[in-house]
Amino acid sequence: MSEKTIVRPYGDTTGDGMVQVSFTLPVPHDKRAEGAAVQLANKMGMDPAMLVHAKPIGDGFTFFVVYGRVNHLVDLAKVQVVERDYPLLSAKEVNAVVKRRLRRKLSVVGACIGTDAHTVGIDAILNVKGIAGEKGLEYYRELKVTNLGAQVSVPELVEAARRERADAVLVSQVVTQRDAHLHNTREMSAAFREAMPAGRRPLLIVGGPRFDETMTGELGVDRIFGRGTTPGEVASYLVHALITSRKANTP
Amino acid sequence: MTGKLGLDPALVARARELARRAGQPVVDLARSHTTVSVERAVLRLAGVTGADPDGIPWVNRLVDAVVADVGLGHGVAAPVFDALVREDIADVTLLAQKAAAGSVRFGQPSGKAATAARRASRKAVAAGVRAIDRRRAERDRLVKRFGDPERRPWIYLIVATGDIYEDIPQAQAAARAGADVIAVIRSTGQSLLDYVPEGATREGFAGTYATQENFRLMRAALDETSRELGRYVRLTNYASGLCMPEMATLAGLERLDMMLNDSMYGILFRDINPIRTFVDQRFSRQVHARAGIIINTGEDNYLTTADAVDEAHTVTVSQLLNEFFAHEAGLADWQLGLGHAFEINPDVPESLRLELAHALLARELFPDAPLKWMPPTKHMTGDVFRGNLLDGFFNLVGTMTGQGILLVGMMTEAVVTPWLSDRDVALQNVRYVLGAAGGLHEDFVPAPGGFIQQRAHRVLGEAVDLLERIGDQSLLTAIAEGTFGIMKRPADRGKGLSGVARHEADYYNPATEILEQPL
Numbered sequence A: 001m002s003e004k005t006i007v008r009p010y011g012d013t014t015g016d017g018m019v020q021v022s023f024t025l026p027v028p029h030d031k032r033a034e035g036a037a038v039q040l041a042n043k044m045g046m047d048p049a050m051l052v053h054a055k056p057i058g059d060g061f062t063f064f065v066v067y068g069r070v071n072h073l074v075d076l077a078k079v080q081v082v083e084r085d086y087p088l089l090s091a092k093e094v095n096a097v098v099k100r101r102l103r104r105k106l107s108v109v110g111a112c113i114g115t116d117a118h119t120v121g122i123d124a125i126l127n128v129k130g131i132a133g134e135k136g137l138e139y140y141r142e143l144k145v146t147n148l149g150a151q152v153s154v155p156e157l158v159e160a161a162r163r164e165r166a167d168a169v170l171v172s173q174v175v176t177q178r179d180a181h182l183h184n185t186r187e188m189s190a191a192f193r194e195a196m197p198a199g200r201r202p203l204l205i206v207g208g209p210r211f212d213e214t215m216t217g218e219l220g221v222d223r224i225f226g227r228g229t230t231p232g233e234v235a236s237y238l239v240h241a242l243i244t245s246r247k248a249n250t251p
Numbered sequence B: 001m002t003g004k005l006g007l008d009p010a011l012v013a014r015a016r017e018l019a020r021r022a023g024q025p026v027v028d029l030a031r032s033h034t035t036v037s038v039e040r041a042v043l044r045l046a047g048v049t050g051a052d053p054d055g056i057p058w059v060n061r062l063v064d065a066v067v068a069d070v071g072l073g074h075g076v077a078a079p080v081f082d083a084l085v086r087e088d089i090a091d092v093t094l095l096a097q098k099a100a101a102g103s104v105r106f107g108q109p110s111g112k113a114a115t116a117a118r119r120a121s122r123k124a125v126a127a128g129v130r131a132i133d134r135r136r137a138e139r140d141r142l143v144k145r146f147g148d149p150e151r152r153p154w155i156y157l158i159v160a161t162g163d164i165y166e167d168i169p170q171a172q173a174a175a176r177a178g179a180d181v182i183a184v185i186r187s188t189g190q191s192l193l194d195y196v197p198e199g200a201t202r203e204g205f206a207g208t209y210a211t212q213e214n215f216r217l218m219r220a221a222l223d224e225t226s227r228e229l230g231r232y233v234r235l236t237n238y239a240s241g242l243c244m245p246e247m248a249t250l251a252g253l254e255r256l257d258m259m260l261n262d263s264m265y266g267i268l269f270r271d272i273n274p275i276r277t278f279v280d281q282r283f284s285r286q287v288h289a290r291a292g293i294i295i296n297t298g299e300d301n302y303l304t305t306a307d308a309v310d311e312a313h314t315v316t317v318s319q320l321l322n323e324f325f326a327h328e329a330g331l332a333d334w335q336l337g338l339g340h341a342f343e344i345n346p347d348v349p350e351s352l353r354l355e356l357a358h359a360l361l362a363r364e365l366f367p368d369a370p371l372k373w374m375p376p377t378k379h380m381t382g383d384v385f386r387g388n389l390l391d392g393f394f395n396l397v398g399t400m401t402g403q404g405i406l407l408v409g410m411m412t413e414a415v416v417t418p419w420l421s422d423r424d425v426a427l428q429n430v431r432y433v434l435g436a437a438g439g440l441h442e443d444f445v446p447a448p449g450g451f452i453q454q455r456a457h458r459v460l461g462e463a464v465d466l467l468e469r470i471g472d473q474s475l476l477t478a479i480a481e482g483t484f485g486i487m488k489r490p491a492d493r494g495k496g497l498s499g500v501a502r503h504e505a506d507y508y509n510p511a512t513e514i515l516e517q518p519l
Helices: A031-043 A091-102 A120-126 A154-163 A177-195 A231-244 B009-031 B036-045 B058-070 B077-087 B092-100 B111-146 B164-176 B212-229 B241-253 B265-270 B274-291 B300-305 B312-328 B351-365 B384-400 B420-437 B451-471 B475-480 B510-515
Strands: A018-025 A046-057 A061-070 A106-112 A143-147 A168-172 A203-207 A223-225 B033-035 B154-159 B181-184 B234-238 B258-260 B294-296 B339-341 B372-374 B405-407 B500-502
Touching (some): A031 A046, A031 A061, A046 B420, A120 A168, A120 A203, A154 A168, A177 A203, A203 A231, B036 B241, B036 B274, B036 B510, B058 B092, B077 B092, B077 B111, B154 B164, B212 B241, B234 B241, B265 B274, B274 B312, B274 B475, B274 B500, B312 B351, B351 B384
Parallel strands (some): A106 A168, A203 A223
Antiparallel strands (some): A018 A061
């Protein structure tokens, strides 16, 4: 094993351990503020810490840039990475896979069920507008999106999924009073189990800020997405679950 | 051959004529329909305020009650003011409360009763319009007293914490740091609410709810800061989504200075029904015209969904349509903050020259409009160092092409909501570029027949081609068939359609009547 597994940050010489950081402290700019910045840098493990820039910003704030040496070692052999269980694809890649492998539009039906009127989540994922600079699923040429909006009843949702020949059903739940999100989700998954045989059932996906992503089995759904999920992640998952992971699904 | 690009005046005139031809059927449609939001705006002007204990505004409750009894197509003004007389109530808000409780029935008055109800409603709405007039005069006074920013472009900064009481100190700090215009971003999804929330709000999703009280609080705070800085700091919010007419009305009543207001954004990006959008938009623009508010259009959005080089002409087409609709609604050129954006992939060869061509084309086509110049977002990757350089080039193009309103780009776009230091670095970038090259637009004249001129001519030519294709089929069909962006938006689909009605023969709207009267 000749591969080096212990490394340090690299400034301009192997092993120099140099890093740069910038931060703001809520103190007006003076000598004491600069000392405070150096103290913070020292506590972060930078020694020596060179304060290269300090500038007052706003009322009573100072912005600092600090360069310095850290003595921490990184052991590459001990790096642990939690891999996403599906690859993140661009919109173009999603479209290409759907077009080539599915050879028809992938149909997605979305809704807020129960009394929940918060369409924020479902709209962020489905509307072209999207969220955080990412376009929603409507933007994907090869996805056919039906957004039923808010306060959709479970029977209406099942009916719409049947009508649209949904490959996937996306349900958003924001309101969590008296665990409404959990009850609604169980009711929804039970209704789909009852209405359609296993092989014909669409992929069931719920999302919302208060779900525990590990509860899929208990809630009877295929996937749970939590806070901060982007449309790209959902689209990539759809492609993974419906197409690329089903190797021999064509008769 | 005129201006810096040598554009053919005949071709420019042809582009405007085609935009008019594409837009006129939509105007006719807007003039013959009303929406629940237009009618709620009328009631707001007539003095209905507040909300029920569940937070549903009384204007919603009142319009819903009238619609249930007589439908929407007559307009609510006559039935409401007729009921006021019959019930012997002096206050419209009180009538709304009674109507919500189910103790008032509405009918469409006829004969003398109709004349009296119309007259009474017109008087009440006129008082609301006068209130907007007073706020406009007040703005003129304050601008005169405190002064306008010394230079163009005006520097436009965004705050959005979700909590109005956090937004206020941030906005004031931003103004002190050099911002001329403060925009308070709305909570995600507010555009799809079919009512305007009430009161001061402290919680939002990636933004702060637009409410009349939040408008008032922020304007008052910025007045204080304007006084302190000796420079009138402008305030911006959004007249978009399902409550466009009401947002415009509240903005007028609370002396907001700019409103985002695009003719097609809601249709394409929010799947709002096209007719609903065009009807709401026309009324909101009439209010903006009266209130002396500058509108900002949303052409930047096209470039975030499509390629900024291939689709550059769709921006020009949208600007021409926005201009036509704005003029028709009574807005003057100085109120047209037509949008465009610096979104060309920086890896494309000559991207800066292409940006210069596009930005200058907008400048030359709309010489008297305060163009809104939007920073890169699509190609901001999280590499903050590269992002800062890109923003520097964006600022440079803005000053070289004489843009009117510069939305400050953040190097942490797509990373975090801007930190205090991000905003400071971004403003430093703007100040450096404007300080170093603020007058460069005087010297910047592209070589005749050179790359920039050729590119601008090509984009204008493509815009004219697209307008010609639209002209053959009408704008609504073009939207239905997905000509703009990739979204197909048929006129009989989309959100908010149930709140649209064709005018009955006796439709009456005192607000439109007043706003369409020459001053």
